[in-house]
Structure formats: structure tokens, C-alpha cells
Amino acid sequence: MERVAILGGGNIANHLIKAFLENQEIVLQQIYARDVEQVRSFENSCDITNSIRALKEADVYIIAVSDTAIGEVSAAIPSTSLVVHTSGSVAMDTLQNSGRKGVFYPLQSFTKNKKVNFRNIPFCIEAETKQDLFLLEKLAHSLSDKIYLINSQxxxxxxxxxxxxxxxxxxxxxxxxxxxxxxxxxxxxxxxxIRETAAKIEAISPKEAQTGPAKRGDSKTMQNHLNLLTKEQQKIYKILSDSITHGEKL
Amino acid sequence: MERVAILGGGNIANHLIKAFLENQEIVLQQIYARDVEQVRSFENSCDITNSIRALKEADVYIIAVSDTAIGEVSAAIPSTSLVVHTSGSVAMDTLQNSGRKGVFYPLQSFTKNKKVNFRNIPFCIEAETKQDLFLLEKLAHSLSDKIYLINSQxxxxxxxxxxxxxxxxxxxxxxxxxxxxxxxxxxxxxxxxIRETAAKIEAISPKEAQTGPAKRGDSKTMQNHLNLLTKEQQKIYKILSDSITHGEKL
Known part of the structure; x- marks a missing residue:
């Protein structure tokens, strides 16, 4: 059974910790958080440390810290095992650990105290070798049904x-x-x-689904709407309506 | 049992016709469409006319035509029964019929060939008298569980x-x-x-749910994003990010 350590105390870290603790296929070996208060609720279920040098050996270290701290935290990991980060906007080679690198990016917006169902969350994984991709795929599959191989670009x-x-x-x-x-x-x-707008594009493309005054070129309704809005709302209304109209003309 | 006539051949008219034909509590008396081809599929289930003078007597005439045609179509209805339109942006007094006026506005985006479940669609109703409001409420309840009394303003x-x-x-x-x-x-x-973004605001407010680089003030990620976008996308990216940031500062 793979042993995982999670580094971080924010939203993604907390959601991943919960998911791995409920998971029978993976051992959550340890949690590292600079401020242990952020993960205090797990102290009876898992070993917690605020010293990165005290990290135990694991098969995968998952770094779920802010984008700007990924380099520094990865550099301090005292192991040659696979180290991955969970960020959508940071390249894999930002990792500064001495050993193997990868990415384990759950494409979802996590909010504190709002439970998520990981089985529906796409995991975008990346690694340097097929063997590590296989390891990350196994890890992702233990949480989710949707795995995509996605490179940094x-x-x-x-x-x-x-x-x-x-x-x-x-x-x-x-x-x-x-x-x-x-x-x-x-x-x-x-x-x-709002629900129907989101659901509709699973059946038809957003382009086909577009409706409304800008799509119809109904300038009278658009002018009436602008009269009801604040200056900032007007700017957004105009630029998005223009963009919808341009799309029609192209 | 109330007798309803529907005037129009577009998306809303077609969806309402289908819903009333499946409805046991209401009689769909007649359909009027300038171009009968638009409602041809109902010819075996309902009387169809393209002559507004040939409209039979009904309890409610529902006008589901384009906003600009509502005045003209309503003026031509040869009855003093209740006449309502289905538009979100047109005032009740735009109706030009000689008799009673009202509004029967299903707040949903209708797309051709995409079936909708009317039971979840909010109906915003308006009328000049309590008696007509009661009639529209009955009509709306035959289709939906969500009825709101909403005036033109x-x-x-x-x-x-x-x-x-x-x-x-x-x-x-x-x-x-x-x-x-x-x-x-x-x-x-x-x-x-996309699904989760829409679902989340049923539990927490959009303000609490906001995440992302603009919310965090992460200008490095924002600049990286701008480099990947077309000019038009950049304009939209900037104005929405600014608006998110302003919201934070206020």
C-alpha cells in the first residue's frame, strides 16, 4: 500500500487529507503544516509535524501550499521519493527536491467547510517517467474516476x-x-x-446555448439594462455584450 | 377548467405548448402563429391558426412573441379576456388589448429541442386585480412549484x-x-x-465562494494568464479581475 505525506494546511490540503483518511487503498503517513493549528482536527487520526526535517519516509509527498512556497517547501524535503504539487498554474520543474517530480492537480475550486465528492473531480497528473505516472494514476484512481494526463504547458x-x-x-x-x-x-x-445554464452545456455547446439581448442585437433592451446598473457593472455589461456580438459577426 | 390560447411560434411558445398539452388541469384551446410551420408538430393535438381574427374565446391569452411585437399582437386580440405576455423586460402596460392585462414570465433560458422541467422554473406573475392574479397563480401552479408575485419594475x-x-x-x-x-x-x-461553481452558491454566497488569482491579489499568475489570451479575452480578463479586486478593497 502506498504511503502518502501531505504538506500544507490550506483548503486543498484539508480536503485531500479528509479524502485520504477515508480511503482504504492508501496510507496517509504524515501531515506537515507550518502552522499545525490548521490541521489540528486530524491529530487523532494522523501523525502531524511542523518540522519539515522530521518528515518520515513516504512513497509520495504531496505539496499543497501556496504557489509561491512550492519551490522552497520542495527543496527542504529530506527524501528522494516522488514529490508532487497540486497547483494548476505552476510548472512541474518549479519543484526543487533532489529526486523525482510530478504534478497531482485536482481541477476543482475548494472552499473551507464545503465537502466535495472527489469521485467527480478530474485529476490532472504529470510525471517524468512512466513508472511515476503509473503511481500517480493509482493514487488519483483511489480518489476519483476521472484522470487526465496533462503536461505543464x-x-x-x-x-x-x-x-x-x-x-x-x-x-x-x-x-x-x-x-x-x-x-x-x-x-x-x-x-x-443558474443551474440550468451550467447543465445546458453538457448537452449543447456554449455557442449554441447563447441567448439574450446581445445575441439578438436588441439594443433597446441593452440600453434599458445599462440604465439600471452602477458604473462598474455598466463597463462589464458593455464589454461582455460587445464580445457576444463580435462572436456573432465573425 | 381554464381554457388557454398561446400566441407565438418561438422557443418559449413551443415549450409552453408542450407543457400545457401534457397538463390535465388546463385546456390548450388554440395556438396562433404567424408562421404555422413553427408549430406544425402540434397540428394533431391542438387547433392552430395564423389568423389572429380567428382566435376562439379563451380564459387566458398567453403572448409569447418577440418583445417588439407584444404591443401589436395584443392590440389585435378580439376578446376582453385576460391577456398576458411572457417577457422579462417588457412592462405590463405595453399590452394594448382592450381588456384585462397581466404577465406570466417563466424565468428560464429556453433552447430549441432541449426539454425543460417546468416544475423547477420560477414563474413571475403580475396582474391588475387580485382575481386575475389568482387565475395566473392557478395557471402557473399547474406547471410549476415556484410562483412569485413580481411587478413590472x-x-x-x-x-x-x-x-x-x-x-x-x-x-x-x-x-x-x-x-x-x-x-x-x-x-x-x-x-x-462548472457544475460545482453553480451548485456552491446554493450553500454559500457568491462573495464567500470567490477564489482565484484576482481574489488573492496574485499579480504574477494574472500576468501569466494574460500572456495566453487574445486581445478581446485580455480585456474581459482585466475588467473582471479589477472588479473582483475592487470588491475586496471596499
Whole structure:
């Protein structure tokens, strides 16, 4: 059975720790966190350390720290076993450990205290050798049904696409909520529409699914909408409507 | 049993016709469409006419035509029964029929050939009298479990909020797909993230759910992302990141 150590105390680390503790196929050997308070809730289930030199031997070290700390943390690992990070936007060769390197990137947005079902989360894995890819595939399969071999360059593209469909989309939800709050209409009325908008593109492409005043070239409705918005909301409304209209003209 | 006539041949009309034909509580009396080809598939189930003067008497006339045609079509209805439109952005008093007026607005994005479950679709209803509101409530309840009393002013706000969470969100999905196609990575990897982004805000607010480089103030990752994008994508990336960052500062 593979022995895994997790380094980090943030959202991804916490979610991975929970998932590996529930997992019968993998041994969670140890948790390293600079601030052990962040992982205190696991102290009865797993060995915890805040000293990277005290790391025990494991088969895979999973670094789930902030992007800028990956180099430093990896350099300090006292083992030649496989070391992977979990970041969407950091290249594999950012790892500074002396031994084998890889990436173990769960493509999902993790929020504290919001339980996730790992079986549906795509894992993008990368390694230097087939043997290590095989090891990461086994690890990923113990958590998820969706494994993709994605190299560092491809992962950069995926990550920026993910910013659009996740971070920016969520910000549009927030603007929708701001408008509703501002005018005292219940935001919950929009929930089924939000769900359907996301579900629809599993059946048809976003291009086919596009509707609305910008798509129809309905400038009267667009002007009416602009009159209801704040300056910042107007800027976003205009640039996105223009982009939808350009797409139509191309 | 209430007798309903539907006027229109587009997406909303087609979806409403299907739903009323399957409905045991309501009689779909007649369909009017300028171009009967658009509703030809219902000719064995319902009386169809392309002459508005040939409209039979009904309890409610539901106008589901383009926003700009609502005035004209309503003016031609030869009855004093209740006439409603189905638009999110048109005021009730745009109706030009001689008798009673109302609004029967299903807040959803309808796409041709994509079946919808009306039971989850919020209906925003409006009328001039309590009696007509009661009639529309009965009609809406025969299709859906979610009924909201929303006046013309409130509906305008809801509609612009819906453009953000539906039309603009779908456009961000399209940009995500464009990036993936451009760089030959499979867009399907992003589907679970898209689903989770939509599902998450049923548990926590969009503001709490916000993550990503703009939220963290991670300008290095943002610059790396900009380098991968087209000019138009860059503009959208910058304006949305700025808006997320401003939100943080306020």
C-alpha cells in the first residue's frame, strides 16, 4: 500500500487529507503544516509535524501550499521519493527536491467547510517517467474516476480557462446578487436559471446555448439594462455584450 | 377548467405548448402563429391558426412573441379576456388589448429541442386585480412549484440580473471552450468545475465562494494568464479581475 505525506494546511490540503483518511487503498503517513493549528482536527487520526526535517519516509509527498512556497517547501524535503504539487498554474520543474517530480492537480475550486465528492473531480497528473505516472494514476484512481494526463504547458491553458468558467462566473453571480439586493428582489429566483445554464452545456455547446439581448442585437433592451446598473457593472455589461456580438459577426 | 390560447411560434411558445398539452388541469384551446410551420408538430393535438381574427374565446391569452411585437399582437386580440405576455423586460402596460392585462414570465433560458422541467422554473406573475392574479397563480401552479408575485419594475431588475448570471456566464463558458480548443485541451475536464461553481452558491454566497488569482491579489499568475489570451479575452480578463479586486478593497 502506498504511503502518502501531505504538506500544507490550506483548503486543498484539508480536503485531500479528509479524502485520504477515508480511503482504504492508501496510507496517509504524515501531515506537515507550518502552522499545525490548521490541521489540528486530524491529530487523532494522523501523525502531524511542523518540522519539515522530521518528515518520515513516504512513497509520495504531496505539496499543497501556496504557489509561491512550492519551490522552497520542495527543496527542504529530506527524501528522494516522488514529490508532487497540486497547483494548476505552476510548472512541474518549479519543484526543487533532489529526486523525482510530478504534478497531482485536482481541477476543482475548494472552499473551507464545503465537502466535495472527489469521485467527480478530474485529476490532472504529470510525471517524468512512466513508472511515476503509473503511481500517480493509482493514487488519483483511489480518489476519483476521472484522470487526465496533462503536461505543464497544457495545464496552464486549462488553468486560465478555469478562471473564466469558475472565478469570473462566480463574480457574475455576485453581480447578479448585488443587483437583486440593491433592488430588493429575491436572488433565489435566479437559482434554477443558474443551474440550468451550467447543465445546458453538457448537452449543447456554449455557442449554441447563447441567448439574450446581445445575441439578438436588441439594443433597446441593452440600453434599458445599462440604465439600471452602477458604473462598474455598466463597463462589464458593455464589454461582455460587445464580445457576444463580435462572436456573432465573425 | 381554464381554457388557454398561446400566441407565438418561438422557443418559449413551443415549450409552453408542450407543457400545457401534457397538463390535465388546463385546456390548450388554440395556438396562433404567424408562421404555422413553427408549430406544425402540434397540428394533431391542438387547433392552430395564423389568423389572429380567428382566435376562439379563451380564459387566458398567453403572448409569447418577440418583445417588439407584444404591443401589436395584443392590440389585435378580439376578446376582453385576460391577456398576458411572457417577457422579462417588457412592462405590463405595453399590452394594448382592450381588456384585462397581466404577465406570466417563466424565468428560464429556453433552447430549441432541449426539454425543460417546468416544475423547477420560477414563474413571475403580475396582474391588475387580485382575481386575475389568482387565475395566473392557478395557471402557473399547474406547471410549476415556484410562483412569485413580481411587478413590472421588479421584473426589470430581475431580468438584468438574469443577463449576468445566464447570458454572460454562458459567454464565459464559451471563452473557456475557445481557450481549450485553441490549445487542444479537452473542455470536458472543466465540466465538474462548472457544475460545482453553480451548485456552491446554493450553500454559500457568491462573495464567500470567490477564489482565484484576482481574489488573492496574485499579480504574477494574472500576468501569466494574460500572456495566453487574445486581445478581446485580455480585456474581459482585466475588467473582471479589477472588479473582483475592487470588491475586496471596499
Amino acid at each position: 497544457e495545464r496552464r491553458y486549462l488553468h486560465v480557462a478555469a478562471v473564466f468558467v469558475n472565478n469570473f462566473t462566480n463574480h457574475l453571480y455576485q453581480i447578479g446578487e448585488d443587483i437583486c439586493k440593491n433592488y430588493k428582489v429575491p436572488f433565489e429566483i435566479l437559482m434554477p436559471l | 421588479e421584473r426589470r431588475y430581475l431580468h438584468v440580473a438574469a443577463v449576468f448570471v445566464n447570458n454572460f456566464t454562458n459567454h464565459l463558458y464559451q471563452i473557456g471552450e475557445d481557450i481549450c480548443k485553441n490549445y487542444k485541451v479537452p473542455f470536458e475536464i472543466l465540466m465538474p468545475l
